[in-house]
Structures are given as C-alpha cells and as structure tokens.
Amino acid sequence: MHRLAILRTALLCLAALTMFFASPDWAHAAAPAASAPNPVAAGVGTAIERALGENGAGDDSPLSLSLQLLVVMGLLTILPALVLMMTSFLRILVVLAILRQALGLQGSPPGQVLAGLALFLSLFVMAPTLETVNAQAIAPYAAGTIGADAAIAQAGDAFHAFMIRQTREANLMMFTDIAGGGSFASGADVPFSILLPAFVTSELETAFQIGFMIFLPFLVIDLVVASVLMSLGMMMLSPTIISLPFKLLLFVLVDGWALLMGSLAMSFA
Numbered sequence: 722m723h724r725l726a727i728l729r730t731a732l733l734c735l736a737a738l739t740m741f742f743a744s745p746d747w748a749h750a751a752a753p754a755a756s757a758p759n760p761v762a763a764g765v766g767t768a769i770e771r772a773l774g775e776n777g778a779g780d781d782s783p784l785s786l787s788l789q790l791l792v793v794m795g796l797l798t799i800l801p802a803l804v805l806m807m808t809s810f811l812r813i814l815v816v817l818a819i820l821r822q823a824l825g826l827q828g829s830p831p832g833q834v835l836a837g838l839a840l841f842l843s844l845f846v847m848a849p850t851l852e853t854v855n856a857q858a859i860a861p862y863a864a865g866t867i868g869a870d871a872a873i874a875q876a877g878d879a880f881h882a883f884m885i886r887q888t889r890e891a892n893l894m895m896f897t898d899i900a901g902g903g904s905f906a907s908g909a910d911v912p913f914s915i916l917l918p919a920f921v922t923s924e925l926e927t928a929f930q931i932g933f934m935i936f937l938p939f940l941v942i943d944l945v946v947a948s949v950l951m952s953l954g955m956m957m958l959s960p961t962i963i964s965l966p967f968k969l970l971l972f973v974l975v976d977g978w979a980l981l982m983g984s985l986a987m988s989f990a
Contacts, residue, residue, distance in 0.1 A: 806921055807880055809846040809887075812928045813985055814839040819932030820981065823939040824972065825965050842982060846989045853879040877913075884920045885911060887989065892919040892926075927988065935981070939968050 805811055817835045821827075830838075844851075854876045862872035885908040893911060896919045897904075905911050946964040950956065971977075 806917065807884065808843050809924075809989055810839055810843040811921065812924045812931075812988070813842050813846075815925065815928035816931050816935070816981070816985060819928075820935050823932075823936040824968050825939075825961055838982075842985060846986055847883070850879050850883045878909075881909065881911075881913070881916065884916055885909070887923060887927075888916065888920045889923040889926065892922045895919070896922075931985070931988065938971065942967050942971065 814835065817839060821830065821835065857879065858867075858872040858875040861867045861875075862869065867875075893915065896915045897911075900915055902915065943960060943964050946967065947960040950958055950960055950963065
C-alpha cells in the first residue's frame with residue numbers, strides 16, 4: 722500500500738510536468754501502453770527512463786525504485802507552482818486580496834485564511850476536471866489497464882480542456898504571434914507552451930475586472946465620508962477610521978461573502 726501511494730503521487734507529478742513541457746503532438750499521440758504485471762516497478766519508470774535515454778544518460782534498463790523516488794521528490798518542488806498557475810486558484814486568490822484591500826482591513830482575514838478559502842473553492846470549481854482525471858487516467862492506470870504514457874495524456878487533455886475554456890482568444894493570439902506559430906484548427910491543438918502563459922494572463926485580467934467591480938462601492942463610501950469630514954472641518958481625522966464601519970455594514974447587509982463566493986464559482990462556468 723505504501724508503494725502504491727508513492728506511485729499515485731508520482732503519476733500526478735509526472736502528469737503536471739509533462740503538461741507544462743510536452744508538445745501537443747506528444748500529448749495526443751501517446752498510445753496506451755501494454756499493462757505490466759507490476760505497475761509499481763514499471764509505471765513511473767516508463768516516462769523517466771525515456772527522458773533519460775533521450776539525453777544519453779544510459780540504456781533502456783529500468784530505473785531503481787530509490788532513483789525513481791529521488792526524481793519524484795524533485796518534481797514535488799514545482800508542484801505548488803503548477804497548482805497555482807493551472808487551476809482556478811490564481812483568480813480566486815487575487816479577488817480575495819483585492820476585497821481585503823477595498824475593505825481597508827490590512828490583516829483580517831489573514832493571508833492564510835484567504836489562501837485556504839481560495840484552495841477549497843478551487844477544489845469545488847475543479848471538481849469536474851479532477852473527476853475526469855480520476856476516471857480516465859488515475860483509476861485505469863491503478864487498475865493496470867493503461868500505461869503511464871496514456872494516463873499522462875488523458876490527464877493532460879482534461880486540464881487542457883479546462884484551461885482553454887477560461888483563456889481569452891486575444892491572449893492566445895498574442896502568445897502565438899510571439900512564439901512564431903501559425904493558426905490552430907481547434908483549441909485542442911494549442912500546445913501548453915502557449916496555453917499556459919495565455920491562461921495566466923487571462924486569469925489576471927478577469928481577476929482585476931472582478932476586483933474593480935468590488936472596489937467601486939467601497940471607494941464611493943470613502944469619498945462620501947471624506948467629503949463630509951472636510952465640510953465639518955475635521956480634516957485631522959482620518960476618513961478610513963469612519964468609513965470602515967460603514968463598509969463592513971454594507972458588506973454584511975448584502976451578504977457579501979456568499980455573493981462573492983457564488984459569483985467567483987459561477988465565473989468559471
């Protein structure tokens with residue numbers, strides 16, 4: 722059971738790494754490999770052995786389990802960046818940070834709380850994609866019906882479909898022109914080398930648009946309070962101290978947290 726858990730972790734890491742660096746031809750042309758009697762010994766080694774062989778690191782002999790674990794632990798270091806840049810986490814976290822700034826609360830909610838909210842809301846948003854990955858890649862691979870190459874390709878297709886839906890066409894065209902590529906027949910043909918920066922740019926643009934809509938009513942409250950204080954001659958009194966309770970009251974009256982969380986989740990539909 723311990724080795725099976727290590728194998729599943731390795732599969733997820735290799736899938737994320739392959740989606741970042743692989744070309745679309747490799748991702749879509751990978752055919753299901755023959756099932757091996759011992760997937761723990763052969764599963765992770767398939768992709769790693771091929772990479773090492775292409776770099777002239779040796780022959781096609783299987784890698785030892787200790788070497789496989791060493792490579793997997795190295796891949797785990799880039800896993801947080803992949804989770805941040807290939808899921809809905811980025812947009813949600815940026816919007817929550819803008820909300821805290823608009824309310825004028827410097828340390829409440831704490832950054833850890835915002836990151837936790839963004840993480841669990843991202844799990845909710847990404848649930849259909851994760852279920853697809855589990856049904857088409859992880860479960861068949863654990864059962865030994867498909868090989869590691871096919872499992873990685875299936876996982877890559879699921880994340881590719883999610884990212885392409887949330888990416889703006891203008892950003893795709895911009896990064897395609899920068900890369901010197903031609904046109905693509907469909908969204909499925911866009912390689913991850915172009916899709917990933919276009920997706921991140923689109924997520925930031927969408928997050929700032931949502932943040933502007935959140936910031937605007939609180940800015941109006943600040944302006945009204947500042948104008949009233951100036952008309953009363955209280956120029957030495959900070960408007961932030963007076964406007965903060967009104968902004969909190971407005972946010973509570975409109976059921977701000979439920980409205981914000983629901984709107985963020987619906988923005989990925």
